[in-house]
Amino acid sequence: MSATISVGQTLTDAVSAADPSLIHLSAGGVSLVLDVRGSRLPAIVHWGAALGDLSQRDLVDLAVAAAPQPIGFSVDVPVHVSMLPEQSAGWLGTPGLSGHRQGRAWSSAFTVTGSRRERRGADDTTDTVIVCARDEVAELELVIEVELHASGVVRSRAQVTNTGDDVYWVNDLSLFLPVPEETAELLDFTGHHLRERSPQRTAFTHGLRVRENRTGRTGYDSAYVLCAGSAGFGNRHGQVWGIHTAFSGGSRTLAERTFHGRSSLGGGELLLPGEIGLAEGESYTTPWLYASYGEGLDELSGRFHRYLRARAQHPRSARPVVVNTWEAVYFDHDLDRLTRLAEAAASVGAERFVLDDGWFGSRRNDTSGLGDWTVSTEVWPQGLEPLIKVVNGLGMEFGLWVEPEMINPDSDLARAHPDWIMAAGERVSPTARSQQVLDLANPQAYDYLLERLDALLTENAIRYLKWDHNRDLVDAGHPGTGRAGVHDQTLAVYRLLDELRARHPAVEIESCSSGGGRVDLEVLARTDRVWASDCIDAHERVMIQRWTSLLIPLELIGSHIGAPRSHTTRRELPLDMRAGTAIFGHLGIEWDLTRASEDELDRLRQWVTLYKQVRGLLHTGVLVHGDLSNPAYELTGVVAQDGSQALYAITATATSASYPPGSVALPGLDPARTYRVRPQPPGDIADGNAADWGAALPWWSPSGVRLSGRVLDTAGLRLPVLYPDRVVLIRVTEAADQA
Numbered sequence: 001m002s003a004t005i006s007v008g009q010t011l012t013d014a015v016s017a018a019d020p021s022l023i024h025l026s027a028g029g030v031s032l033v034l035d036v037r038g039s040r041l042p043a044i045v046h047w048g049a050a051l052g053d054l055s056q057r058d059l060v061d062l063a064v065a066a067a068p069q070p071i072g073f074s075v076d077v078p079v080h081v082s083m084l085p086e087q088s089a090g091w092l093g094t095p096g097l098s099g100h101r102q103g104r105a106w107s108s109a110f111t112v113t114g115s116r117r118e119r120r121g122a123d124d125t126t127d128t129v130i131v132c133a134r135d136e137v138a139e140l141e142l143v144i145e146v147e148l149h150a151s152g153v154v155r156s157r158a159q160v161t162n163t164g165d166d167v168y169w170v171n172d173l174s175l176f177l178p179v180p181e182e183t184a185e186l187l188d189f190t191g192h193h194l195r196e197r198s199p200q201r202t203a204f205t206h207g208l209r210v211r212e213n214r215t216g217r218t219g220y221d222s223a224y225v226l227c228a229g230s231a232g233f234g235n236r237h238g239q240v241w242g243i244h245t246a247f248s249g250g251s252r253t254l255a256e257r258t259f260h261g262r263s264s265l266g267g268g269e270l271l272l273p274g275e276i277g278l279a280e281g282e283s284y285t286t287p288w289l290y291a292s293y294g295e296g297l298d299e300l301s302g303r304f305h306r307y308l309r310a311r312a313q314h315p316r317s318a319r320p321v322v323v324n325t326w327e328a329v330y331f332d333h334d335l336d337r338l339t340r341l342a343e344a345a346a347s348v349g350a351e352r353f354v355l356d357d358g359w360f361g362s363r364r365n366d367t368s369g370l371g372d373w374t375v376s377t378e379v380w381p382q383g384l385e386p387l388i389k390v391v392n393g394l395g396m397e398f399g400l401w402v403e404p405e406m407i408n409p410d411s412d413l414a415r416a417h418p419d420w421i422m423a424a425g426e427r428v429s430p431t432a433r434s435q436q437v438l439d440l441a442n443p444q445a446y447d448y449l450l451e452r453l454d455a456l457l458t459e460n461a462i463r464y465l466k467w468d469h470n471r472d473l474v475d476a477g478h479p480g481t482g483r484a485g486v487h488d489q490t491l492a493v494y495r496l497l498d499e500l501r502a503r504h505p506a507v508e509i510e511s512c513s514s515g516g517g518r519v520d521l522e523v524l525a526r527t528d529r530v531w532a533s534d535c536i537d538a539h540e541r542v543m544i545q546r547w548t549s550l551l552i553p554l555e556l557i558g559s560h561i562g563a564p565r566s567h568t569t570r571r572e573l574p575l576d577m578r579a580g581t582a583i584f585g586h587l588g589i590e591w592d593l594t595r596a597s598e599d600e601l602d603r604l605r606q607w608v609t610l611y612k613q614v615r616g617l618l619h620t621g622v623l624v625h626g627d628l629s630n631p632a633y634e635l636t637g638v639v640a641q642d643g644s645q646a647l648y649a650i651t652a653t654a655t656s657a658s659y660p661p662g663s664v665a666l667p668g669l670d671p672a673r674t675y676r677v678r679p680q681p682p683g684d685i686a687d688g689n690a691a692d693w694g695a696a697l698p699w700w701s702p703s704g705v706r707l708s709g710r711v712l713d714t715a716g717l718r719l720p721v722l723y724p725d726r727v728v729l730i731r732v733t734e735a736a737d738q739a
């Protein structure tokens with residue numbers, strides 16, 4: 001049914017290694033204390049700030065200190081709330097496992113059979129606890145894995161196996177981590193096309209907040225990171241705990257607070273009815289649940305970023321400047337036109353040229369051709385080779401757009417294989433963007449795609465795929481049986497990506513889904529960046545990028561400089577605002593540069609040059625944000641890991657109530673060091689009306705000011721008066737004379 005958790009050796013091994021104790025995992029400034037005493041499922045005694053060295057006796061005292069007293073009119077034993085809470089233990093909140101055998105075995109009572117602690121990861125830095133359990137009555141086995149990474153990120157998942165001889169139906173399998181009662185507020189995300197990852201805050205009250213995603217992809221409106229924090233927590237202050245359910249199909253992410261004083265965050269896959277029916281010996285494994293803690297959101301993010309950057313496959317080469325053809329030419333593919341675009345792209349310093357939608361089959365607009373992954377002889381009579389030659393000749397890599405999981409009814413593929421289209425039995429869902437979804441659990445459909453994509457990558461010098469996915473999965477079943485198919489589809493896409501990467505390890509892949517509809521850590525385990533949004537209006541992008549970067553670091557977030565007038569909002573913005581926002585990501589350009597003026601191209605070249613100078617810093621440093629009381633301004637910065645330098649952006653997104661605005665602290669620097677702080681060209685044009693009248697901000701000059709990290713993070717610097725929708729950059733370098 002699903003990949004089996006590899007628990008190193010075997011379950012029996014774990015049994016013999018059983019160690020009934022309290023286990024203290026500690027790394028990256030975080031402690032996780034697990035109670036695996038006796039035969040009860042593991043419970044978390046503490047998850048949060050590091051506790052220092054603790055003996056087994058200290059841990060026992062900690063567990064005693066944390067244990068609640070029994071209350072009247074509840075069960076007459078202490079309620080044991082494990083990571084997989086069970087009703088059989090007296091827990092009446094959301095259970096970790098919900099399933100049945102024709103109505104029986106609907107409630108579990110697992111007994112731990114063994115646990116093991118082991119080191120994982122390339123350099124053994126991941127401290128892991130594996131717990132195995134069995135429910136003899138329900139005829140189920142369970143494995144829970146909990147990892148604490150060097151970054152301080154906790155990762156956990158569970159696997160249930162049916163040991164009975166009739167089918168066990170899994171409705172839901174979720175894991176939970178406790179958060180303290182002092183968490184008063186929740187932060188999670190919503191959104192839609194062109195406005196992904198829009199934050200929403202609510203009070204953390206009694207009851208259950210469930211963020212369900214039924215879109216069959218990660219979703220624009222996914223919970224993304226569900227955070228619980230102390231009242232008013234911000235970027236730099238307040239304790240905050242957050243979880244991310246890493247799955248690109250259906251998901252459930254939950255925050256639950258009961259009157260018993262139990263508060264927790266949890267997550268798992270959202271399974272459709274009948275998706276997981278386990279025959280004897282079959283297993284189902286949950287997605288990974290990622291969890292991070294911080295004093296303020298920046299610290300929480302920093303741990304996620306460190307986790308991602310430590311992965312073996314994390315992109316470490318300089319992130320090349322991309323030119324993407326979509327908003328430049330849309331479906332108007334023409335070698336001459338694209339050659340001129342490529343020349344203009346190279347002239348401003350682009351390093352990768354990506355041909356978007358429209359190059360294959362009958363795809364002259366968005367109503368036909370999906371599925372026919374053969375170069376169109378109509379628009380590319382000599383194949384892609386002539387364009388690739390031009391692009392490579394100009395010193396750029398070539399990239400190509402694909403949307404493998406989709407099929408237009410108006411395509412040769414659909415005409416030949418109508419039975420490859422996902423459907424609830426006889427009923428095919430309404431089209432969306434004139435397209436349907438290919439059933440990748442069908443081995444023939446899967447093999448067809450693998451062969452086509454493999455051939456494209458083998459026959460052409462393609463170094464990059466933009467992998468798109470432009471519709472929700474509606475009524476998405478396997479056409480033959482009519483059974484729900486989102487789970488199978490999601491795993492099949494992962495397999496397809498894995499197989500292609502294995503065959504073409506030099507090819508990078510971008511995860512796109514109508515903009516930012518597929519941004520999660522499981523798709524990122526097999527891709528190299530995400531397309532955050534189809535909205536490249538810099539005003540909107542300030543927030544989209546800020547919140548996307550809550551989970552993932554800047555080098556994984558595609559951010560493009562668009563045309564002067566945004567195609568998706570009709571807002572007109574100056575180039576400095578567009579570029580100054582886009583460099584805080586993996587920079588690209590999506591603008592018909594053949595129509596740009598010489599002045600615009602010159603200015604763009606300066607921005608690309610700056611990006612190349614600072615990308616090493618932006619893509620390895622620590623991301624920080626100000627906690628500004630002035631809602632008209634945002635402060636984002638990246639500080640080098642060694643504290644020697646930083647780059648900050650001050651963005652005005654509205655007019656300011658205070659005029660001139662007050663000061664802003666520059667966070668994240670070394671308090672003991674002295675820095676030179678100055679405006680960074682070309683982001684040094686503070687064109688607010690005060691400057692227009694000749695009234696300059698005293699420190700806004702090429703020599704700037706010289707201040708310590710402590711002063712900068714405490715007293716700060718006076719903000720410049722800016723027109724709305726302006727960004728200026730501040731460069732901070734360690735002063736040569738430290739005295």
Ligand code: DGJ
Nearest residue numbers: 326356357512514515534
């Ligand atoms: C949706 C993507 O988000 C866009 O960037 C573009 O690739 C179009 N699809 C192409 O159809």
